[in-house]
Amino acid sequence: MPLLHRPDDTPAHRLPPQVKIVAALAAVLCVVSTPRERFWAFGLYLALLSAVWVIARIPPRWIATRALIEVPFVVLALALPFVAGGPRVEVLGVAVSEPGALAGWNILAKGTLGVLVSLTLAATTSPRDLIVGLHRLRVPTMVITIATLMLRYLEVIADEAKRMRTARICRGHDPRFLWQVGATARGIGTLFVRSYERGERVHLAMVSRGWTGAMPDSGRTPTSRTTWAAGLAPAALAAVVLGAALWP
Incomplete structure (x- = not known):
């Protein structure tokens, strides 16, 4: 986005x-x-x-x-x-x-x-x-929360994928070779686990900073x-x- x-x-x-x-x-x-x-x-x-x-x-x-x-x-x-x-x-x-x-x-x-x-x-x-x-259109709070976390979660997954790709390349992995497709598949599974764990940490950080399930409005007229x-x-x-x- x-x-x-x-x-x-x-x-x-x-x-x-x-x-x-x-x-x-x-x-x-x-x-x-x-x-x-x-x-x-x-x-x-x-x-x-x-x-x-x-x-x-x-x-x-x-x-x-x-x-x-x-x-x-x-x-x-x-x-x-x-x-x-x-x-x-x-x-x-x-x-x-x-x-x-x-x-x-x-x-x-x-x-x-x-x-x-x-x-x-x-x-x-x-x-x-x-x-x-x-939020101003009175969309249900649950929908807004899901959309908010989804936007943040996309960035989390993208960051994790970039770091994992850099680490694989530094260790000699080259995704152009067909016989390395297994390593790519295992990397996708690892990405899911790591992004899930980091997503939990992101949610805890949001809650500790006062997240109540709704975006703060800017107070416009x-x-x-x-x-x-x-x-x-x-x-x-x-x-x-x-x-x-x-x-x-």
């Missing part, structure tokens, strides 16, 4: 986190609810996102490189037209399944837009602010209606697009 946050001082970054969370959720719901046959609607959603990127000063290349996480879903979407059944149509001289092509497009378009919305939220909101935003309206403007435009797509 820290790698996904781009600190900056833009209108998008200055919005309260709870406003951005609600806007992102509403935008994703609009995308998911759009009929897959309304191709133009997905283009408008992408245009809205592009406008947000301009306001937040997020380079498209930065978004594109991190959106590669959805590659497995892209492969599935591209394979569906060839493996699905149903009526066949010819595309560039190749016979493909019409229901499969629509299903693949549905996965590709909605999945990609969902990932892009999530990346935009992560780029403009720090992990701590995300937790604070969930209540969010005004003007701020809510400005933050939800892209989601409102997405709702307009959805309404036009659902119009018979």
Whole structure:
């Protein structure tokens, strides 16, 4: 998560986190609810996102490189037209399944837009602010606690993995060789044990420093209606697009 946050001082970054969370959720719901046959609607959603990127000063290349996480879903979407059944149509001289092509497009378009919305939220909101935003939205305390410890635990595992990799390389381990896969597998098991033990120590340290299960709020003034309206403007435009797509 820290790698996904781009600190900056833009209108998008200055919005309260709870406003951005609600806007992102509403935008994703609009995308998911759009009929897959309304191709133009997905283009408008992408245009809205592009406008947000301009306001937040997020380079498209930065978004594109991190959106590669959805590659497995892209492969599935591209394979569906060839493996699905149903009526066949010819595309560039190749016979493909019409229901499969629509299903693949549905996965590709909605999945990609969902990932892009999530990346935009992560780029403009720090992990701590995300937790604070969930707290202000009255999300159950248990969910907030799990999310908080998960964010911290990811850093714990990454730190342990880096140290163990350095130690293995210093002892002559080279992960490029196939016969050393056993050592890599044992290292993964050791990483789980060590990260679990360190996670317990991290939790005890948090409790000893006054952790009560909730992130301390910064004491900001209540969010005004003007701020809510400005933050939800892209989601409102997405709702307009959805309404036009659902119009018979």
